[in-house]
Amino acid sequence: MYKVLEPRYYLSTIIFLLAVLLTILIPGGPIETRSFSHIDASILVIFNIFLTFLGMSSFILVLFLLKEIKWSYYLADIFSIFYIGVYLLDLFKIFPTSPDNMPSLLMIIEIVSTILAILFLLLNRNKKFDNSNNIELNKNYRKYVLIALTLGIVIVSFATYSAMK
DSSP: OOGGGSHHHHHHHHHHHHHHHHHTTOBTSSSBOOOOTTSOHHHHHHHHHHHHHHHHHHHHHHHHHHTTOHHHHHHHHHHHHHHHHHHHHHHTTOSSOOSSOOOHHHHHHHHHHHHHHHHHHHHHTTOOOOGGGOOOOOHHHHHHHHHHHHHHHHHHHHHHHHHTO
């Protein structure tokens, strides 16, 4: 009756929210309006590939969290640390730097996302596992994950290259 209170639901919801919030922060969009043209294009490509990988993988990870696959909770911890790192680097003006001021909405989203990622880490520490759910991925899952991640990398590489022209 109270399935929402099951860890798999609230933990997967947090990861889903982190992915959605990251996705809406696409440079050049309505929220992330700062200019990064002074940063070397290769650095921007690498950074955008990392962010795309993190976002797309997070959406995929939600499915594994819902299935309560043990390794997915450990991977989600790592992703949460990545989210915290990305946002703190930006909030403390370490990387990426911009001559433009950070928009207020962007700052709010980054602060909320950092809090969500920390909340995930704290809530996930108490997760108990049933060994019967510790299944391995079959080849089909791996193939689809690889296709999705490859597509994401191609998309962000093309978009970053086109934006730097």
